[in-house]
Amino acid sequence: MDVTVLRPDELTAADLGAWGAMQRANLALANPFLASEFARAVGHRRATARVARLSEGGRTVGFFPFERHALGSGKPIGSGFCDCQGLIHRPGLDWDPAELLRACGLALWEYDHLTAGQTPFETAGTPRARASSPVMELNGGHHAYLERLRHKVVRTARSQERRLTRDVGPLRLDFHTPDPVLLDTLIRWKSDQQQSKGRRDILSRTWFLAILRELFDLPSESCSGTLSVLRAGEAPVAMLYGLRSREVYATWFPAYDTRFAKYSPGILLHLKLAEAAAERGVVHIDMGKGTSRYKDALKTADLSVTEGYVGRHTPAAMLCRLRMASDRTAHAAISANPRIHRAAVRAVGAVDRLR
Template identity: 35%
Template sequence: MRVEAFAALTAADLDAWHTLREANPALDSPYFHPGFAAAVHASGRPVHVAVARDGGRPVAFLPHHREGRLLRPVGWPGADFQGPILAAGAGFRPLDLLGNGAAGYAFDHLVEGAPGFERWVVSRRPSPYLDVTGGLAGYLGRASRSGKENMGQARRRAAKAGRELGELRFVAASSDPKALARVVELKRAQYAATGARDFFAGQDRVRLLDGLLRARDPGFSGVLSTLHAGEHLLAAHFGLRSGGVLHWWFPVYDPAFARLSPGWILLRELVAAAPALGIVRVDLGRGEDEYKRRAKTGESVVCQGLVTRNPVRGAAAAALSKARSVARSVRARRKP
């Protein structure tokens, strides 16, 4: 396995990347499309790719960043699905990633069943999704009771917003840079209010979203959806799309209109628009958030762990993961 700069990959390499990904259903998330690695690299954050070749022919790719002696998946900490790009059923040797000063490969959203990684997995968490085949009617036929109830409430609150604030307008795929700037502004305010780490503190992350909004690859792009009532932006979402999969990435709403649950209204509009957009699945990303639990029609599993030859570092990673799991359980029990 040889590590190459993303910019050094040839057109033939990228064609092989596409071929491997398209032949493996486990890699249909937009995070595995080379367009995502390209956008991250273009934002100013260097991307390297570990490439395994067989007789000169690429058989596996793993895009990543290097931080000192640690390797991290491309786009970390904003990459909600991770793993090597390779043919279904092919093998992979994670230890081959190490060397030349790299002592570990840390992952936190590795797709379940990624070949070769099992011994380094220290925890697993659900990653909910919505099957939106058939649009709103199809979704409601598969949704849980709470999902149906919340969608019904969203319909009634949408009507109320229209009466009180002005005509409701939903744009499934906006190209408005001002609306994207508002998404970042609202998201940063949310991070500050909840004490979460500010993903957009680094300007490269803002540049990443700007670049994704401008992306025009027919197989990969950023998707900005907005919901207005009159002059007011109630809610918006910026995500990634590849083929029939949309990844729910940065949803926001204006707290001034929280009483209307605008996030649910936006989600309902997006589900209804799915057939016209060619979307059959919306990945909500890892987490046990209440709205994800209510809205989901199913879930996949993502794994956390550390590939290392050092047993002490491996044990420390396992202990840290367990401590975080306990902390999440405590917070969940304290919620009303």
């Protein structure tokens, strides 16, 4: 197998066409985080971004988007905010992870959202944990989705909708609103939410906002930043910025106006979104790894994603493993102490602002 490493912007029109065809051939690869548009947007802001093009007999058979860091340490492209990771490939392709890493100049590749169907990586690597990525299944249409939900969830949501309609105004969902002013409002809501919970706020970083805005309203069937807005009367009560392909809507940044919190506007938005997405041919709404009250209420299935790494037998790979072990130990110690954790979040935020 021949491997050519490129910067994302060096991909040709033929490369982009082949990449999209591979995604359309496999629902497990249809997630917009795996799209070439996402890789190119990250590449415009991260100098470490690369894409390996895999060829056999002069035919392109796969693409491996990654980032290359010090000591040959590799991560998925968009590491830290990419909710689906892996190698985009033709059906039935097998590959040698060690040879791929060698061709990419990597000693080790670490992942935390490896999608299903990446058997060579999992077989050759060291999976540390499996996690669930809750999804709303829309195959069969909106009514079939509602039938899969617990009846208590649907009854409660309808009661909240009636209350919100009575108190504020009738509900309306705009599936996509290409309004930068509303996008700024969502960013403010989400930043306030993250800061109030003592979490690191990626939306405060100028370089990340540039990626988010580049993808916003992108005219692509593989990856388009979509702003869904739920209104009560004329007031936006909840919004969601997600990435959408033809078959998958990957939620990214949901938030709501806290003045309407008692009506559970986030759940109402997702239920309205399910109806609108099903009408447009979306099969899955992927709510991302992790559990929460609203995800547990809305999901009808779980996709499995893997955290771990795959490496070569080299001294550099050993150094990378030692660094990872040290990082996990430090992270566990910080997370165990709320005061230290809050101080660490503030310190990281200060460094981000200085950058």
